[in-house]
Amino acid sequence: MMLGTHNNRQETHKSDLVNVTRLINETSLKERMITLFTKWEVILGLLLILVFVYFSNLTPYFLNSFNLLNTTFTFTEKAIMALPMIFIIMSGDIDISVASIIALCSFAMGYASSLGADTWTLVAIGVVVGLAAGLFNGFFVTKVGMPAIAVTLATQSIFRGIPQAVLGDKAYTKYPQSFAYFGQGYLGESLIPFSLVFFLVLAAIMGFVLHKTRYGRKVYAIGNAKEAARFCGVQVNQIRFINFALMGLFSGIAAVLLTSRIGSTRPNIALGYDMEVITLVVLGGVSISGGKGNLFGVIMAIFLLGYLKYGMGLINLSAKAMVITTGTLLIVAVLLPGFLDSIKAWRKLRRQQKTSTVAN
Template sequence: MRNLLRWETALVFLLIVVALTGQVSTDGSFLSGGNLFYLGLDIGEIALIALPLTLVIVAGEIDLSVASVLGLSSALIGWLWNAGWSLETILPTVIVVGAVCGAVNGLLVTRLGLPSLAVTIGTLALYRGLALVVLGDTAVADFPSSYTEFGTTPLPGTNIPYPIVLAIVLAILFGVALHASSFGRSVYAIGANEEGARFSGIRVKRIKLTLFVLAGAVAAIAGIVYTFRFSSARADNGVGLELAVVAAVLLGGVSIFGGKGSLFGVLAGVLLLGGLRNLLILQDTSTEVLTIVTGLLLLVSVLAPSITRRFGTLRKATP
């Protein structure tokens, strides 16, 4: 537990370092309202998907299909819009489809006892494939501006983009669910010791299924955000985003083995990755540096606890 707290402190420290370096090196434009708005837009989808995915990983499972659900949701929006549906009916439909996608993952994992890694690699291909079947390689872009505006304008009077408002609301909901409810305690218990959780009367299968459904639904919401932000519905929207989200969650201090991590750490991780990307873009640094930094941060985040542990035992061994 102490290791975890230390990692979150380290993340906040890193965030401050990034913010200060950014502020100094860009002559104050990094923390300006306009730039923070773009930063917020840039991390919107990752922040959204990272929320349910944190719970999934804390419960000891993984969902690699989230970016494909995002793509499927985007493709469906375009397809249904072309078919003449109104957006008021499309959006709920898409979220339901996302939840169904999540339920398929969850049922395969809980009812058949299949490893979620294999299942969601399968559905990663399946859902992305369905997105391609639905929309092919065409793009639908003629959405009314009253909707696409949500993706490109801030909340009136502030610099907060709408997707971030949505992410904050959901973060509070997921935060309460994970950290202040019996449901959340059960999620930690399942991740720490599934067998033990089952014997203590926790409905392991039902909770896991719920988590996968939530991941699917929120990924579909992220698909809506993505579609309106670029005002373009395409089947290949968000390809490869799953790795970025998993990286952000793990960087936030969540253990891949489950049972450990906090939503606060994950949000710090998302901000750190987004902030770094934004800073590097502002400084015209090539994006490959960012790719390397992402990978290195991820490695450090898993190596740090292991190294501190080793030092700890060394110190104990040599009194």
């Protein structure tokens, strides 16, 4: 392909262009296969198939549509939190306070419920408290200018410290009957959980925002080169602030679902969710240094991890084995792309040397 106006320089351009493309895109089948199979979404898809094949061979209970749908109850809350976490990590930040935001929201709802609030008031409280917590984080990160890791490490304790201080070793267990629908209900008479549908709707919205709107484009720009984005008129801190607010809002939504599902609030609710949510995003191919990845990969990661755990549960592996798996996947998900990249760079360098020796 030739770009640029046609003038007497075309000759020079063309020959240069051929050299350049030959270095970058080898058109052989082998090269294409390598490119395809080192694509992260493809790797995730293959792994998902592997999980299905492996566990359905191991146990007849795995491939059961009722089970497969019902098991989504266990991961939709985390999946919902993973959506705004994509934006946070994409712009080069991190939020390790999200599980504590859930604890705070759940506590607020439990308290309101003990005073006799109705279902919709509870939902409103959960969402608003989550949003407020997100704004709190966002304020310290963008307005004061402290590192996100440091701020959210502190708020991790602060947000969970409040329910801890008030509840101690007690719990709120009284919630209105109708409140149970969000985390336990099905769509009409079907077998489809409400929370799954709700997640898919949110995912569609967030996917649209990330890939089709200027907001999403700005997030990518910030993650790749914060300074360059700023020089192009992108208000970097404003976007990062909105990211943290969204993170809080979605954690509030997740808190509603989770509290509704388990029907009680203890200070240790959702403990360890931070790590799992970050794992989902990183496993989905979003680069921790920012700017890379897409929503589709994260959706794949959500189902991969969800069904992996479901399968491990079916063959009676303990919850702790799953924690180990999640931790390992988190590290491998960062380790592997880096490894693939360095191999690609090395191949490119080698080919460059080869072509130049031929040329000489």
